[in-house]
Amino acid sequence: MTDNGMAEKFDVIVIGGGPGGYVAAIRAAQLGLSTACIDMTTGKDGKAALGGTCLNVGCIPSKALLDSSKHYYQLQHEYAAHGISVADASMDIATMLARKDNVVSKLTGGVAQLFKANKVKQLHGRGRLLADRRVAFTPHAGEDSLLLEADNIILAAGSVPIAIANVEYDDEYIIDNAGALDLTEVPRRLGVIGAGVIGLELGSVWQRLGSEVTLLEALPTFLPAADQDISKQAGRLFKRQGLDIRLGTLVKSASVADAEVRVTLQDKEGESEISFNRLLVAVGRKPYTEGLLAEDSGVALNERGQIDVNEKSQTTATGVWAIGDCVRGPMLAHKASEEGIAVAELVAGKAAHIHFDTVPWVIYTDPEIAWVGKTEQQLKEQGVDYRSGSFPFAATGRGLAMGNAAGLVKILAATDTDEILGVHIVGPAASELIAECVVTMEFHGAAEDLARIVHAHPTLSEAIHEAALHVDKRAIHRGN
Ligand code: FAD
Ligand code: AMP
Numbered sequence: 003m004t005d006n007g008m009a010e011k012f013d014v015i016v017i018g019g020g021p022g023g024y025v026a027a028i029r030a031a032q033l034g035l036s037t038a039c040i041d042m043t044t045g046k047d048g049k050a051a052l053g054g055t056c057l058n059v060g061c062i063p064s065k066a067l068l069d070s071s072k073h074y075y076q077l078q079h080e081y082a083a084h085g086i087s088v089a090d091a092s093m094d095i096a097t098m099l100a101r102k103d104n105v106v107s108k109l110t111g112g113v114a115q116l117f118k119a120n121k122v123k124q125l126h127g128r129g130r131l132l133a134d135r136r137v138a139f140t141p142h143a144g145e146d147s148l149l150l151e152a153d154n155i156i157l158a159a160g161s162v163p164i165a166i167a168n169v170e171y172d173d174e175y176i177i178d179n180a181g182a183l184d185l186t187e188v189p190r191r192l193g194v195i196g197a198g199v200i201g202l203e204l205g206s207v208w209q210r211l212g213s214e215v216t217l218l219e220a221l222p223t224f225l226p227a228a229d230q231d232i233s234k235q236a237g238r239l240f241k242r243q244g245l246d247i248r249l250g251t252l253v254k255s256a257s258v259a260d261a262e263v264r265v266t267l268q269d270k271e272g273e274s275e276i277s278f279n280r281l282l283v284a285v286g287r288k289p290y291t292e293g294l295l296a297e298d299s300g301v302a303l304n305e306r307g308q309i310d311v312n313e314k315s316q317t318t319a320t321g322v323w324a325i326g327d328c329v330r331g332p333m334l335a336h337k338a339s340e341e342g343i344a345v346a347e348l349v350a351g352k353a354a355h356i357h358f359d360t361v362p363w364v365i366y367t368d369p370e371i372a373w374v375g376k377t378e379q380q381l382k383e384q385g386v387d388y389r390s391g392s393f394p395f396a397a398t399g400r401g402l403a404m405g406n407a408a409g410l411v412k413i414l415a416a417t418d419t420d421e422i423l424g425v426h427i428v429g430p431a432a433s434e435l436i437a438e439c440v441v442t443m444e445f446h447g448a449a450e451d452l453a454r455i456v457h458a459h460p461t462l463s464e465a466i467h468e469a470a471l472h473v474d475k476r477a478i479h480r481g482n
């Protein structure tokens with residue numbers, strides 16, 4: 003309440019300061035709307051840490067550790083071929099973690115600076131949506147709840163790790179993503195439940211640093227959402243690196259005894275036990291709506307526990323919007339941010355639209371995996387006529403010169419119009435290479451367009467150029 007007992011009023015209140023919420027708040031403020039953003043995350047220094055899962059325990063810290071561990075792995079396994087040898091190389095885990103924490107705090111602090119520069123009011127604590135676009139804000143600083151109100155409210159509460167039955171997190175031996183980003187020693191044997199994006203990325207970090215990593219995956223297919231040519235090739239490469247990926251393996255329970263985690267699993271041989279020094283549970287994430295909605299808020303959830311929204315991100319309550327991991331669609335930071343921008347623009351009376359069909363997916367393993375659009379299996383299921391072209395990085399001069407030439411680019415294009423329907427990459431810098439393909443698809447470009455665009459030589463992007471030529475069976479540097 004304000005001093006005169008009235009609720010403090012804003013044009014927009016955002017609940018959640020992750021890549022969905024903070025971006026929505028900045029865009030709303032840029033558009034001249036008075037904006038507040040409530041976020042409850044506290045950083046390791048005890049202060050507010052904006053950026054949500056992504057900056058604090060997701061995208062950014064995982065990439066920091068992937069980079070550190072990659073340097074160490076390359077030093078041990080790859081630099082010798084370049085003539086570089088270092089005697090007695092060692093890894094100081096504390097330094098690696100401190101560097102990662104420093105990257106995180108630079109970025110979370112950067113968001114706070116952006117809030118100041120754009121005059122977004124930052125509120126550190128919990129927000130709860132009440133009826134009639136009012137919000138109860140409970141500050142972490144121990145003060146009483148304040149009543150706020152706004153013409154528009156954007157819910158961006160994000161997601162939390164899923165727990166599975168009979169596997170209880172104890173945050174020491176049985177850990178989630180946050181725990182796996184802060185292990186102070188390299189576990190001798192690390193078990194990972196779930197060979198999805200998070201399991202593969204964090205499993206790779208510790209495997210490169212010396213852990214024996216075993217991924218237990220219930221599904222019979224590796225990375226079923228990716229194009230199967232890509233996931234098969236990636237699976238082979240990961241196996242060669244030493245990741246033990248066991249498909250068709252369902253974890254039934256886990257318990258901690260004598261400083262070990264004993265896992266009971268079920269595979270085609272029947273039930274068996276396996277022990278690890280640490281167990282990372284990476285079986286997916288669920289929308290976080292605990293304490294977010296008062297009973298009379300008017301906001302409905304769907305059967306998957308997501309906040310129900312229409313194609314414009316409007317919830318079932320007038321003037322209340324929802325974005326990011328707490329609604330339908332892929333749980334990706336860039337998807338959350340684009341929804342944030344679109345909603346702010348809709349609130350300001352502008353037109354906005356997101357093309358979910360061209361949201362890129364990236365897995366930051368080595369090699370990286372990235373794709374946009376449809377997979378070959380989806381096109382087959384949908385009975386779409388397509389042509390396919392591919393090109394291996396091993397046939398690019400740059401890939402060979404770098405000593406990093408595993409993988410391929412695969413392009414799928416409509417037979418009748420040649421419009422690109424999907425691009426799938428496993429290989430070096432796939433996360434960066436995919437951008438060109440997203441742009442082409444956004445402009446409804448054809449394989450012929452990519453084939454006629456001049457690509458610099460020698461670059462990895464020549465693999466995209468050649469794959470596009472190969473759609474028409476006229477690649478230069480491979481057989482057609
Ligand atoms: P979040 O980032 O989860 O932010 C929500 C925020 O709202 C949190 O700070 C939360 O504390 C706060 N909040 C919730 N409820 C309330 C409340 N009632 N009051 C106040 N505050 C509240 N995605 C990618 O695109 N690329 C990647 O490389 C990538 N890597 C990942 C790696 C890991 C290990 C993990 C776990 C995730 C990764 N993701 C990645 C996914 C990405 O982090 C999420 O998709 C993204 O953070 C979703 O953004 P969001 O704003 O919807 O929610
Ligand atoms: P993602 O959704 O990409 O984070 O991946 C999570 C993975 O965990 C999925 O591939 C699931 O099949 C897998 N998974 C979920 N539950 C179990 C379980 N009990 N045992 C093994 N794998 C599981």
